[in-house]
Structure formats: structure tokens, C-alpha cells
Amino acid sequence: EAEVAQSPxxxxxxxxxxxxxxxxxxxxxxxxxxxxxxxGQGPELLVQFQDESVVDDSQLxxxxxxxxxxKGVDSTLKIQPAELGDxxxxxxxxxxxxxxxxxxxxxxxxxxxVL
Amino acid sequence: xxxxxxxxxxxxVQEAETVTLSCTYDTSESDYYLFWYKQPPSRQMILVIRQxxxxxxxxxxxxxxxxxxKAAKSFSLKISDSQLGDAAMYFCAPQRSYGKLTFGQGTILxxxx
Numbered sequence: 001e002a003e004v005a006q007s008p009x010x011x012x013x014x015x016x017x018x019x020x021x022x023x024x025x026x027x028x029x030x031x032x033x034x035x036x037x038x039x040g041q042g043p044e045l046l047v048q049f050q051d052e053s054v055v056d057d058s059q060l061x062x063x064x065x066x067x068x069x070x071k072g073v074d075s076t077l078k079i080q081p082a083e084l085g086d087x088x089x090x091x092x093x094x095x096x097x098x099x100x101x102x103x104x105x106x107x108x109x110x111x112x113x114v115l
Numbered sequence: 116x117x118x119x120x121x122x123x124x125x126x127x128v129q130e131a132e133t134v135t136l137s138c139t140y141d142t143s144e145s146d147y148y149l150f151w152y153k154q155p156p157s158r159q160m161i162l163v164i165r166q167x168x169x170x171x172x173x174x175x176x177x178x179x180x181x182x183x184x185k186a187a188k189s190f191s192l193k194i195s196d197s198q199l200g201d202a203a204m205y206f207c208a209p210q211r212s213y214g215k216l217t218f219g220q221g222t223i224l225x226x227x228x
Contacts (some may be wrong), residue, residue, distance in 0.1 A: 031213050033215065033216075035216075040221075041220060041221070042119075042206050042208075042218025042219055042220055042221055043160070043206075043216075043218050044218070045215035045216070048214070048215060050213070055214075056214065056215060089158060091160060093160075095213065097213070101148055101165060101167065102148075102210070102212065102213035103150070103162060103165060104150075104162075104210075104216060105162070106152075106159060106160035106161075107159075108157075108158070108159045109158055109159070109160075111158075
């Protein structure tokens with residue numbers, strides 16, 4: 001069964017350093033989402049792509065976060081510089097219209113710890 | 116904007132018994148979808164069940180079923196014949212078309228043997 005791949009699974013960094021996360025969606029899924037999940041809370045959308053175009057980045061802290069999906073397939077989320085408050089789980093999801101429903105399928109996530 | 120309220124931070128159930136998790140939401144959209152996801156301690160988010168808001172018939176998926184009350188904006192999840200593997204954090208989430216999921220705060224479900 002096809003799955004969303006993410007790497008790394010765990011990342012420890014010091015504040016002010018740069019970090020990058022990678023996501024490979026399920027083949028054929030044109031829509032890709034990055035969510036941030038703080039421990040004990042529900043995930044919140046950071047950015048959504050339709051193919052290579054950004055559809056929604058209203059909650060992305062653009063002074064330090066950037067995201068790209070250059071060829072409309074895999075995607076990279078970057079934080080520079082990292083801050084203590086960025087410690088969280090970063091989840092990637094992808095979707096495709098199945099009988100009109102864009103069900104999102106999630107990857108295993110990247111757990112970021114900023115020291 | 117959509118908001119979601121899961122009023123039960125924690126629930127527990129005996130193995131083989133039935134439990135219901137509640138969810139209410141607020142949306143100005145007329146066309147939307149509703150999902151329940153589970154997140155076990157391994158933390159991978161897994162789809163449990165989905166419902167189209169325009170459908171009156173409640174969705175079912177094996178031991179999982181929903182009670183969808185559109186006018187009341189209520190979308191509860193019933194788990195029958197609970198199993199140890201059902202232990203997880205459960206999230207209710209509405210979604211507009213291909214837009215973002217809006218997650219609630221979640222309900223931690225514990226299953227006792």
C-alpha cells in the first residue's frame with residue numbers, strides 16, 4: 001500500500017540553526033499539506049500545495065519558515081533560524097479526489113526538538 | 116473559518132464494550148466533509164471514517180460508525196466491540212473541499228482489558 005514518506009523521523013538542533021524536512025507524497029497525489037502539531041494538541045496547517053503552487057500559507061511564519069514543491073512532487077519545509085517554540089511534530093499529508101472527496105493521508109512525521 | 120470542539124479530553128472503555136466520542140463544529144460552509152482520525156502512541160495519523168455533509172445517511176466502517184446531526188453540527192464517533200488496538204488519540208476534523216483539515220483538541224481513548 002502506497003504511503004507518504006518523510007525524513008528525517010527525528011531531528012535535534014540548537015536554536016538559531018537551520019533545519020529542513022522532506023516529504024514524498026503518495027504517487028499521483030497533486031495536493032500536499034504540511035501541518036505542525038504541538039504535543040497534546042491537534043495539528044494546524046502551515047502550508048498547502050496544489051501541484052507546485054501554494055494554495056494556503058496564511059499560517060506559515062514567513063520570516064523564518066519556507067516551503068517549496070518545485071516539480072509538483074516531493075516537498076521541503078525549512079526553518080531558519082530555529083527557535084525554542086518550534087519544537088513540535090511536523091506532519092506531511094497528501095490527497096487526491098476519490099469520488100470527489102480529498103481524503104488526506106499522513107506520513108509518520110518529523111519530531112523536531114530545538115535546544 | 117471552522118472551529119471544532121471535542122469536549123471529552125479523556126475517555127476509557129472496557130475491551131469488547133462500546134464507547135462514543137463527541138464532536139461539535141462550527142462552519143459557514145455549505146459543502147464540506149467530516150473526518151475522524153486516530154493517532155496511536157507511534158503518532159502516525161490514521162483515517163478512521165469519513166462523512167459527506169450532504170449525505171443524511173451515517174457512515175459506517177466495520178466497528179466504527181458516526182452519528183451525524185447536520186443541524187446541530189454534531190459528529191460523534193461510536194466504536195463497537197472495542198479492542199486494545201483502538202487505544203489512541205482521536206481527532207475530529209471538518210474539511211472544505213480540498214482545503215485544510217481543522218482539528219479539534221483530541222480525545223485520548225484508553226481501552227482496559
